[in-house]
Amino acid sequence: MLVHTSQGQNSTGSRTDVTVDANGIMHWPDQTEVQGFGVNYTVPFAHAYRTAMRQGVDIKAEIDKDVYHFARLGFDAYRVHVWDTEICDSLGNLIENEHLELFDYMLMKMKERNMKFLITPIAFWDNGWPEPAEKTPGFANKYGKEDCLTNPDAIEAQANYLYQFLNHVNPYTGVAYKDDPDIVAFEVSNEPHHDESIEKVTAFVSKMVQAMKKTGCQKPIFYNVSHSIHLEDAYYAAGIDGGTFQWYPTGLGSGEEIGGNLLPNVDNYDIPFKAHEGFKKGAKVVYEFDAADVGRSYIYPAMARSFRTAGIQWATHFAYDPTYMAANNTEYDTHYMNLVYAPQKALSLKICSEVFHQVPVYADYGAYPANASFEAFRVSYEEDLAEMVTEDKFYYTNHTSTLPSNTKKLKEIAGFGNSAVVQYEGRGAYFLDQLEKGVWRLEVMPDAVWIDNLFGTNSPDKKLADIVWNTWPMTVQLPDLGKDFSIQGINTGNAVSGKAEGQTVAVSPGTYLISRKGKAVKWSAADTYKNIRLGEYTAPATTLEETVVLHSATQEVTAGTALEIEAEVVSASAPASVKILPNTWGAKTYDMQRTAGYSYAVTVPAEAVKAGYFSYYLLVETEEGTKTYPAGVMGAPKDWDFYQEATYTTRVVGEDSDLYLFDAARDFEELNWVWSSDVALLPSAEPAKSTLTLDMEQLPTNEDKSLMTDYSVRSYFGDVIGARAAALAGYTKLVLRGSSQRDTPVTVTLIGEDGSSFGATVTLGAEAKDYRLALADLKPTQLVTLPRPYPGFLPYYFERSAVVEQLDISRVESIQISIGGQETYQYSIESIRLTK
Template sequence: MKRHILLLITCLLTAVVPAQNKASKSIPTIYIDGHGVMRWSDTRKEASFFGVNYTLPFAHAYRAMGYLGIDRKAAIDRDVYHFARLGLNAYRIHVWDVEISDGEGNLLENEHLELLDYLIYKLQERGIRTVITAQTNFGNGYPERNQPTGGFSSNYDKCAVHSDAEAIAAQERYIAALVRHVNTYTGHAYKDDPYIVGFEINNEPCHPGTVTETRDYINKMLSALKRAGNRKPVFYNVSHNQHVVEAYYDTAIQGTTYQWYPVGLVSGHTRKGNFLPSVDRYDIPFSDLKGFNKKARLVYEFDPADNLYSYLYPATVRTFRTAGFQWITQFAYDPIGMAAYNTEYQTHYLNVAYTPNKAIGLMIAAEVAQKVGRGESFGSYPADTLFRDFRVSYVQDLSELNDGEKFYYSNTTQSLPKDASRLRAIAGCGSSPVVRYEGTGVYWIDKLEAGVWRLEVMPDVVQVSDPFAKPSLDKEVMRIISNEWDMTLDLPDLGKHFRVNGLNADNTFHAQATDGKISSLRPGVYLLQREGASATQQWTTDKSWNNIILGEYVHPLRFQPHCCQTDSYVINHQPARMVDAGKDLQIETIVAGNEKPDSVIIYTSRVSFWNEKNPYIKMNYTSGYTYRATIPAAQLKESSFKYNIVVCKGDKRQTSPAGIAKSPLDWDYTSEAFWLTNTLTKHQPLTLFCVNTSCNISESFITNGADASSLETYTLPEWSRTNRQVIENGPVERPTLRVTFTSKSEKPVYFLRRYIKDDISGCPERLAACRTLCLQAKKMPEGLRAGFITSDGYTYLASCISSADGIVRVPLSELKQTNTALLPPVYPVFLSKYFYPETELPFRIENIESLELSFDGSAGKEAEIEIGSIWLE
């Protein structure tokens, strides 16, 4: 009997396996031709991939899901759905080998590996391909401490793991086992999975040795993969260890991988400014090496870090395509379950729900990767802000795709769709000529057939704190808010009158739109059907469409209801730091909560519990979550205007900037915190920097970040040792800031920069009257240059000449356009450190955004500058 059962099982297995192999063979795969071009196996056409890194199966993201009590597989399901909505077709991960290996390099079949299997399977369901970077060779702690795992990489230094014989043997054993590993969900070994494009040997290797040693290491890894039966392309990182770059092209690797962090990393705060010059070019200095053009080019990681702008992703991907890249993956997408805190990678922040504008920018970048040809060029900035069907704008913080059928925009736009009658897909944030909407979340509007559309609306999100400051799972940086808004659509195919029916789970909304307006729309998924239109098929909740199910909907409110269960308000306000005397002061604030407040009022510092009458200014609601008020010039006669913003709902009060649930008129209100604006007369200097409060300005300028710590220091071409010291010069002289630089570079250039746009935006008349930039310099290095960077991203400098009174005066008329230093320093380090403008633009004082001082140094020698205040007059 046993014999018959075994025979039956054998027959069944032999019947199933060929069928499975046959099915996998019918799925197109990727190969790399003799010219280094990635092509599809069925059509031989060029391939282009765009997507993200995402690390939930490993390290901090894995642990954070446990801390927050979130099911990890369900979390993967949610995020992969959003990958599909963003139009991504690529995924890359650097595997934490320390979590799936033992000390000898044996592969461990554990939960981390099982989650990776599951993730690859769920990506495959959406048609998303994967590149696996087999090992990281470092710990799993960041931003926490490393956890003891027993993995082989724990036994070696990152820069020794590729040269130590025992470590190399462990890697050979590990990488062979990894590619042979059979995914429990797909039934394929990684080496045979048609949805896995290939393997990168390791993440950012460290090769301190020779070209020969590096080549030998790579060849050993290639041999191990070949013996394991791998026939997929193998990739290697060439953007590190430039002293051995020849080794990479003297091996059988088929593809080379690169990174790009064009505005540096881990600034500790949100960066501001026009970074389009920073992403204008990606020139590879070793492109003339033999074999360079025979290997495919992949971007394993990129991100314009430390900012919330939405205009940078499409511009960056355009430049990558010009440089010939066919695989481009951002680092890193935040799992929705922990994105409210941005703890995984402090310097990166991307999630559909929590950074909606950036997410639409990424969606547009995915289209750039498909529409812009490999090697196609559009000139230099600013000419390349318009390319193909795309537009990017720093001033509007806008990315836009407008090709006639698709209309995507990352922020409110006035652009008209090329042909509204042909539209079949809209994705956006804010409003446009075809959608009027005051919510802050993403929406997608997709045509299913004539007169039938699918509408998906994400909940609102508002910023609570700086997402790029030190993170914690106890510190919220963005808050989801569930509110209802009217949405008005102007789509010829849909008409002015159409039915609206909820599609997602528990969505019972039914309405009739009139004149294109859907009243009181809440976050969810909806089926829109033109009045009189007859659908050709049943568009039901469980209906498959493209790579989604019509009723699918992912938002934090469903699986993390605590994320919005609060009756407090988010009050976001940036006070004008200075305002022209004799002019009214415009105050604007964001007040966001689950309910609209009864009123928002301004109390000045003069109100008191003991006064019988306390004057106030009521702020006027404008739209969305925005409130505005005008403070008459007559109330700004003193040198500074101090005020609180108070949100009123019923008998509850919430006062900012203190952020407490009381009113300044309560008997037990104890806070002395105020927003503050300085009033500037036409005879006063326009202060751009001050060491401390000795500069004859109020304390607000210091508390708003204009003190000594706000002056950023940099060195090109490489990092330097920098020492900063505030010098107290006694009762007569003002304090000064002494900065000492030392660099090993042959010809270092030292920079001091400060973003000043927020300081001077309230003084347009005083600014327009300024003619001279002044520096109080106690010690001025030879060749000092001073000037500004404008909103165009252009730099204008002039030489500084010392004077007997210690004040350096630079006439603005002497400022000349020069190259813009790309700071913070860019990664990889082989890229250009400067943007060289090809277009002459005249200096316009109203466009200044950053102050810059620079001077040249000598290798190994100290260079010193000592300055006090800096101002315009």
């Protein structure tokens, strides 16, 4: 590994390039450690570009808007795999076209916000996903990914392309990529999958590195070392300056949101070849990461912590949804990230940026749950909360009861919901920045409402989220502002001017100057704060076209207990009334009360909750009349011509009824598992029943092609048990109903919301019957990290910071079914339930 002696210089003759020292640490030209955090963002290319063209939007204006949001989120790093197939021909000659011009423009706009770049010139992909690919001129289209790694002509084309790409002069900056001080490094290509000898792979990588260095480039050059990990010798022998990594700890493409506590999945980014000399001397960056198919906000800072522990200096999330297409999430439906449309998740990334700049590299905070608090940071699955509290900054992704040590010293606040300093009913993010004592800038984003499954099969014709501009009260409790402070709108079109009533003001989306009573304000919209102008603001207009009701019925409740019913009724103006009408003859209606924002709730009294099924309608009255849900039609069930039969329904069972934690027919589609054609849902002989059936000659293979020694599936039941959760303590036995064609030991494990796991093993026989386990006999077991992460070399089992000695049945939320240690494997499981 060579230590850089950069030839890149600025006008004063000082070095401008990042260097890598003998310990694999990147340094800025002033010798401070490189610490970068940000996103991937794809607007100049492929589907994002085509979507913008179809919508007829001004692409450069859309880039401006999103880059402004990057600034608000504190991002200082950007990475993308360039779609080479769109900007070069089959010989690798660079084509100066609209894609490259937009890319150059975007880099210039990010440079204006002090962002830095890691650029991957080669993607290997066609430009289709998720659409059919177009016929593009590049070598990737001619050869395909596999041949690009082996075909001599394709290899020559890539070397030619890399040489020309690095020499390309950005017309907006007048600087070639190889010399741009804001380009930290280059990664040769995106996710190569080599399957040749070490000698051939070393020769390939070395040829790419030499083509780049031939330009005179002195920047670090990275190669992806997290694919084909058996070839680490080949990678580090090829003259690279470091390795790139990625992390999808919850897998990819689940099709729906994954439930349960996933902090065990992100507890440790353990690299199996970390003792390799090349690894230790090489710099380390994460080019892509995400907790895919997770809509919550608690998880990202824990990932950032694990990255820092592993020696990672730079990480970029994949991928930020361009705002103009975020309502449909068509680009990568397993991911979702946008400040306007996913405010809590975006705030979590803002906190990640702070983690990367505050947590020392290689700092180790132990295992979960002990590491849920580290330095100034805390993550909580139970609260769906990530937060950072320092002397002068307070960031949080959800309602929090945390008290900053001294609110008089706060200078930056970014949050969602309620805290000790801000109470707000809206559904958007907000930012408060102190400009000087007694004067603050307030920015409020509009409400974001998710109206459909974000992670399913998406389409431009399928809207998944709405943006709503509403006015909500905001209470700001800052000693620096006191009471009766002034507020003045400063973004274009914002004419708000007035005073707080006490510490409360009514705010709509926009930016404001707020100032202490009697304080003279000299700031204007044109003034700057850090890397933004005070009057800057961008957010889509209201997209809500009609009232939206978001409600899922409680699946099961015990007869004779009160039933809590909650719903969100999203509308441009508050409805006149929201009611529940049971679907029984002569039933009375129950008025729902607004609790906060769009949320409504009512308690159906215990005497009305009788064994059987509690079916009901939800009625929303507005100026247009009454609309009935779930059908969403005008009219009321008592109208003579009302014909819609759809209702919400809750099962009402007896106090002694068994509680089904897993039902194959109900839960198969949402199982977490390593996909195998040997696992299926099959109908059973009894009507309306099915079995989870596994029949394997051998277990699947690991990342290193060795056979797995365990095969587990997991089912989350936290949202299934619903109102019966309080009754969990009354159960004493766990019952598995199933069979096996041969005697098969199966381990059943109950997983707590704190990552604890307790289980026992039963041997299934040929007869389909109940197999009973006493809860008191369950012992601590190993918890498999499911869904399995990508890359697959990451830890298979979660090792908790401290073993929990006793099962707390009141806190269980998932069930794990495991097999292993045999020559063949077979079971059919219909259900797993708790019984008294």
